[in-house]
Amino acid sequence: MEISALATYRPSWVDASGRRTLGPDEDVATLAVSAGRLLGDRLADVDRVVLVTRRPDALLGTTPEVVLEGLGLDAATPFVEQVGGAPATVETLLAANPGTLVLAVDPLAPAASAAALVQAGSLVLDRPATARHSVPVRTVPLTGAGDRVYDDPRLLREQGWKRAAAEVVKEGMHPVTVAGVPAKVAGSLVRGALPGIPENEAAAPLLLIARAATDGQDVRLVAVENGHAVAVDVTLAGSVPVLTAERATHPAPATWEPASAAEIPASPAAYGRAFEAKVGFKAGVCSCGERHYPPRAQCVACGALDAQHLVPLPRSASVYSAVTVRAPVPGKTVPYALAVVDVDGTDVRALVHITDDPPGRAPIGARGRLVLRRIAVRAGVPDYGYAFQPEEQHA
Amino acid sequence: MRDVAIVGAGMIPFGELFDQGIKDMVSRAFGATLGSVDKGMRADEIEAAWFSEVQSVDGFPAGLLADACGLTDIPVTRVENACATGNDAIRNALYAVGGGYVDVALVLGADKVRDTASSATFWDWMSTNRDSAWDLPLGLISPASFALHVARYMHEFGATREHLARVAVKNHRNGARNPYAHLRFEVTMEQVLAAPMVVEPFGLLDCVPQSDGAAAVIIAGKDVVDRYTDRPVWVRGVGTGMDRVMHAHKADLSYFAATRKAAQRAFGMAGVGPGDIDVAEVHDCFSGVEMMTYEDLGFCDRGEAPRLLEKEETSIGGRIPVNPSGGLKSKGHPPGATGLAQCTELFEQLRGEAVNQVDGARWALAHNVGGPTAVSAVTILEGPRG
Structure with a gap:
């Protein structure tokens, strides 16, 4: 399974702990687009999209339509919403056929998103291994309420992450890099592992693959979550483009909540x-050439009715x-x-x-x-x- | 078309009128207006009425006016044209009286802003004025809509917040002496500049208050004017102008295209020019709007509006006093009533009876601009000495 290009995005705001956090106008859908659009013209090759996140914006809503339109893809492109953390992203990559765009989004701080174009390329994933045990130390309720965490960090670490990781590391020549755990744990979970990154959900594996590609460093990627681990060798046969969008950060306020609640009328x-x-940022272009944003029934230049088609601006x-x-x-x-x-x-x-x-x-x-x-x-x-x-x- | 004059004009004090419903306000403004007719007038001498109301409250607007004023035997029509409704309603009535279809007409304006929760008021009013899919969710609130113009003007012509503050200081000085004004206090330049920011560059004291109020004029055809007064105020010109509704579509935000068009029509009809105007009531919903409007009405050249303020030429005693009533800024801004209250002030000015009298005023101009700065209405009046 090969990857031809990668993209990563981190939002511009940091919380009181110094972690990247979403702006008031960002969510899973916008994060997915912020990473995916970096691939630019390469998106022309996409015929299927999988969005992996542990925390979707909604179980039913507007996400697929917005992401496809935001990426400039055909609205009929198959779109899979995959709920999962770090191991799910690796499994999604391994199962993807060429032409699949894999988007992975972590909307909670430390927030980030990443995209991988699965296609013949210079980055190869192989030698997969999986371990799975029931260690439900962290559970994520459906309602969007806070996570429920059973208060025993050592249980999570020893019976969950460490045991599962050990079963999938395997002997090999690549240094190990661990996704899905806090940065300070990542380096010590497996002996000799590379330093970790702050992100620890679905986006983390792609961020680490991007790091490996940037550094030209082959790695054994181990993605863990509770008692689940998936590992794979990441081998570089040549250079792979990694597109990155990260701006200088600004401190986020304690809350983005409006000062007073009110329902904005909707239609x-x-x-x-x-x-x-x-959502596609397109103008209505009249047969006479006049551009209208927003599009409208009647052309302001020539007066023609219903003679406009949509063109990206x-x-x-x-x-x-x-x-x-x-x-x-x-x-x-x-x-x-x-x-x-x-x-x-x-x-x-x-x-x-x-x-x-x-x-x-x-x-x-x-x-x-x-x-x-x-x-x-x-x-x-x-x-x-x-x-x-x-x-x-x-x- | 025959000449048409205002023979009566009146209003109720503007403010947060929690003790009056819109029907009470309408009845009282009508009573004040009838009572202002020099030789007296019976309600049944009125042949048609126009109701200037922007936001409907307490039910069907035209019927509400007919019922509240005992005018159920004549045709009543509601006019709505955003914040330009008042002067535009006068234009509608003028056409009927000038055309000879009606001898005496009532134009009454009112709005009840303070009968809903503040948060609901906000979006209710904005929904009347914004594209639901495109502009409404952006939160283009009214001060922001005008501030986009003023910010561009300031950028192009080097005007400052001090210039804007001069408008507020001047209008509050006038309004403090007007018993009908909502905010009857003076403010200093320092207070205006130090007030909390609403939308940069507007602080709280650059903005109108939310006011309830009602005001009216009675107009009559030349043939019947003598029955009612020997000191009529002639409506010499009316004009309404439009612009594109979205800010992104306006050719140039450093002026108000709607105002220019309305003024051009009104001056053309009146056969006078900006230099003839002795006193004006200008739509100062936000301080900078009055400043920019000096240019759109032709009171000064392009880019010179800040100089007019520096030289106090629009203060009472200056070359062209603007907003002797206190303007919307101090008097208050119940949108439907605003244009009528402006003409009530000018009726008094041209008859020499105003609280802040401009000596010898003969020609006067009233101006509204509103909606997403997409409509303006201008009325030009001539006093009885003319």
Whole structure:
């Protein structure tokens, strides 16, 4: 089983413990897109998508449609939502046929996402091994409530992680790298293992494979969770592209909760009509060439009715005007910044949130990119669209 | 079209009127307006009425006005055109009276903002004005909608928050003496600049309060004006202008295209220009909007609005006093009532009866801009000495 390209994304915010954490406008769907889109033109080869996460946004909702549209893939592309942690990601990779895009997302701090394109390439996974024991020390309730943790860290470590890992390490020439456990445990779970990473759920194996590819270091990857372990050899036959998006971090506030609760009125019918243009960032282009964002029935230039088709817009833009809302708007996380941006190479402007920086830092003229974000949650339903991510200012 | 004059104008004090329902407010504003007619008028002399109300409360708007004012025997129509509703309702009534279909018409404006929970008010009002799929979820609240314009203007012309604060200081100074004003206190430049931020560059004191209120005018055709007054205030020009509704589609945020179009039509109809105006009531929902509007109405050249404020030319005693009533900023802004209250102030100004009288005022202008800055209405009045 081979991988031709990898991508990794970490959000721009850190919590009080210094761990990467989601912005107020991110969730599993946007994280999946943030990593997946880094693969760029390679996505043309994708004919199936598997999204692995231990913590889906919802058991039924909008995730597959948003991720496919956000990646610019055909809405008919088969899409599997796989619930699982680190071992599940490795199992998913091993079972994937060429043309499969594997997305792995960890929405809780330490948050990250990663993508792997399963296709003939220079990175080979083989010699798999699996061990499974019942060690239900950590359980994750369906309701989204906090995890239930049986208070015996040594039981988890010795009877769970360590025993399962030992059974799958096998003798071999590759150094061991462990996914699915805290960084400080990863290096000591197996003798001689490489240092760990903060992420410890579904994204961790892909982040470690990406690290191996970047370092040119063959490894024996051991992914563990409770009493379950899956291991595989990661061997590099040549260089593999690893695309990475990580911005300078900002401290996240203690909570993103709105100052006061309020239900923002929703119309799923209206959202449905807007969906492809709004989530795919596409303009309605008239037969006369005029671009409309959002698309509309009548062309503003030639007056033609129903003569538009949707075309993706460029994702780079600059700020035409921007303001920061500081009043405690019910149902909104404040402060938030709004901008009208000029989309590069077009006469299209868009009204968007500014994201991934504390509000007020992107003045008129600032340059940046448009990225998929969860704009609001209305009557419990997430509403996705594009936000302006300012270019980082390098001192 | 025949000439049309305002023969009566009145309002109730604006404020958080928790002790009055909209029907009470409407009845009282109607009573005040009838009572202002110099030679008296009976309710049954009114032949048609227009009700300027932005957000419906307590039921069917036109019927509510007819019922509350004892006008169930005449046609009543509700007009809704966002924050420009008031002056646009006057335009609608003017066409009927000027066209000779009606001799005497009532235009009454009211809105009851403070009858719902603050959080509900917020989204209820925003939903009337925003595209549900595209703009509403972004939280483009009203101050942000105007701030996107003002921020761009400040960027292009070097205006500062101090210039905006001058508008607030001036209008509060006027409003403090207006017994009908909601916020009857003066503010200092320091207080305005130090107030909590709402949407940059607007602090709390750059913004209108949430007010309840009602105001009205009675207009009459030239043939019948003499029955009611010897000091009519003539409606010489009306104009309503539109713009694209989404901010991303407006050609240039450093001005209000709707205002320019409305003003051009009103001036064209009146046969006068901005230089003829002696006093104006301008839509200062946010301080910077008044500043920018000086240019869109032609009171000064492009980019010169900050200079007008520095030289206090729009203060009472200046070249072109703006908002002697206190404006929306101090008097308050019940949207449907706002344009009518502006014309009530100007009715008094042109008859020499205003609290903050502009000496010798002959020509006056009232201006609204609203919705997602996509509609404006302008009314031009001439006093009885003309």
